[in-house]
Amino acid sequence: MINFIFQYAFPIAIGFYLFGLVSYLCHRPKISFCFFLIGFISHTLFQISRGLSLDIWLINPVFDANYFLPWSMAAICLMMRFFSKNEENQAIIHSMIIPVCFFSTLGLFLPRGIIPPGPQHQTILVSVYYSIDIIAQACFLLGAWFAFFHLRGKDQDKLFNSLIAAGFIFYSISQVVGAYWAYLGWSLPMHWSAKHLQSASIWCYYAAVLHLRYFPSWNSKHESWFALGGATLLLVFNYSSQLSAFSFPKIGG
Amino acid sequence: MVKRIRDFCGDIKVNFWLIFAVSLNLAAGAYYIKFNPALFKSLNHSLVQDWFIQYGQHHPGQSWWLVLLFALAFFLGVNTFVCACKRIAQLWPQRKQSGFRVFSVKISPSLIHLCFVIILAGHFFSLIAVDERNIPVQLNQKIILSEGNSMEVISRQVERYTTLAAFEGAVKQCSVIVKIQSPQKSEIKELRVLRPIYWQGMSVHLDVLTKKDSQKPAAPPELKLIIKKDPGVALVILCFAILCLLMFWYFPQRKKT
Numbered sequence: 001m002i003n004f005i006f007q008y009a010f011p012i013a014i015g016f017y018l019f020g021l022v023s024y025l026c027h028r029p030k031i032s033f034c035f036f037l038i039g040f041i042s043h044t045l046f047q048i049s050r051g052l053s054l055d056i057w058l059i060n061p062v063f064d065a066n067y068f069l070p071w072s073m074a075a076i077c078l079m080m081r082f083f084s085k086n087e088e089n090q091a092i093i094h095s096m097i098i099p100v101c102f103f104s105t106l107g108l109f110l111p112r113g114i115i116p117p118g119p120q121h122q123t124i125l126v127s128v129y130y131s132i133d134i135i136a137q138a139c140f141l142l143g144a145w146f147a148f149f150h151l152r153g154k155d156q157d158k159l160f161n162s163l164i165a166a167g168f169i170f171y172s173i174s175q176v177v178g179a180y181w182a183y184l185g186w187s188l189p190m191h192w193s194a195k196h197l198q199s200a201s202i203w204c205y206y207a208a209v210l211h212l213r214y215f216p217s218w219n220s221k222h223e224s225w226f227a228l229g230g231a232t233l234l235l236v237f238n239y240s241s242q243l244s245a246f247s248f249p250k251i252g253g
Numbered sequence: 254m255v256k257r258i259r260d261f262c263g264d265i266k267v268n269f270w271l272i273f274a275v276s277l278n279l280a281a282g283a284y285y286i287k288f289n290p291a292l293f294k295s296l297n298h299s300l301v302q303d304w305f306i307q308y309g310q311h312h313p314g315q316s317w318w319l320v321l322l323f324a325l326a327f328f329l330g331v332n333t334f335v336c337a338c339k340r341i342a343q344l345w346p347q348r349k350q351s352g353f354r355v356f357s358v359k360i361s362p363s364l365i366h367l368c369f370v371i372i373l374a375g376h377f378f379s380l381i382a383v384d385e386r387n388i389p390v391q392l393n394q395k396i397i398l399s400e401g402n403s404m405e406v407i408s409r410q411v412e413r414y415t416t417l418a419a420f421e422g423a424v425k426q427c428s429v430i431v432k433i434q435s436p437q438k439s440e441i442k443e444l445r446v447l448r449p450i451y452w453q454g455m456s457v458h459l460d461v462l463t464k465k466d467s468q469k470p471a472a473p474p475e476l477k478l479i480i481k482k483d484p485g486v487a488l489v490i491l492c493f494a495i496l497c498l499l500m501f502w503y504f505p506q507r508k509k510t
Contacts, residue, residue, distance in 0.1 A: 116420040119446035176493045187458040187479040192296040194287035201279035208272040
């Protein structure tokens, strides 16, 4: 049963997300939401099945970025649907199905197997680090999505700022946890490696974006452009490192 | 003149452009490290100035960003410190009128910035003053430490996956038993990957080389001891944790006030 879910729940989730996308494009938000919800449940089952697919519970595979990133985006989207009462914001929140579909579909083409956790991965810090880091990335990417709408004259509440601030807090927490894990495992809180410098670069970039509000001559449009730039930087860094992940030996495809 | 320099150093616009420049510089550094891993590998286990004399100066085309990073980080540290101090000096006289809660919300960003300055300083001390030795694990080898202390590896153990058929034979955990001897006493301790030993201001870490091939059952993993005195690491991790707590509290409060 677990194997069946592991193999098929993710493609099924994508199927429902895509049905939801088609309904959204046909201006059927309620039907779109139903498909989206079913897709999210299937996606959640897939995430859990990743932890159970080898007959014992392993938590690290649950937070693999390829699948946990679109899951986090979908979860944030559902939370925003639940809490937002503003009609105009609701319209943008409905459109969040587009990035969710995009990143989920991308996951189909990336390796789905599980890397055996080595000695340096035998700690809960690994899961805490990856989960918070990916939630932060989801906030940044959705912040860019809202920034795009702000540039088009929508999102007058500047929700993109709140998403970026939340993302920055999560990202900072993940950096502390990651630094502590790196110190315990390798004796260094920060390595001179591409991955660590990319993380530091993103952290500094968003720290700079949060300071933009103190420029009297710059307005929220400038902030929106910077939010879009941050998302581009994040995607370039993320997917350039994903390419090297193809070469790791994985179990289960 | 002094006021102009102080105003320039404490200008938030300068701060923004410095952070932005650091971000771009780190991105450039990531690029150079990705495509020259052999050149930068030793930087992780040596003092930055030693690395620069030995390797960096001979490869200016690949190491320029590191020099620029230090310069930018220095100016960013000074600018952030001046900005934070200026703001604290402005807010401090208002603390009674505004009340504790509003005052604490207003002063939080300055405290966050001061934490950031301490983190930068901690990183700097780690990079220029860390005392580190990397020693491959060999049984019964006596390692002489400072002040008449010594250490000896008396056994090593490699735990492999057995219950999971899919991972069978892959390395799960490694540990060594070490005997630490000081002029006064001797102690026997277990050292595992991810569980360093802290002893007389030093930390001893067990590192395992996890190459792609080392997960194969036949290959015994290579282990090494990392013995180090790092003056900055505690500052970095502690202040980063405080910075996160302050931000976690500040952002929701800012909306309310």
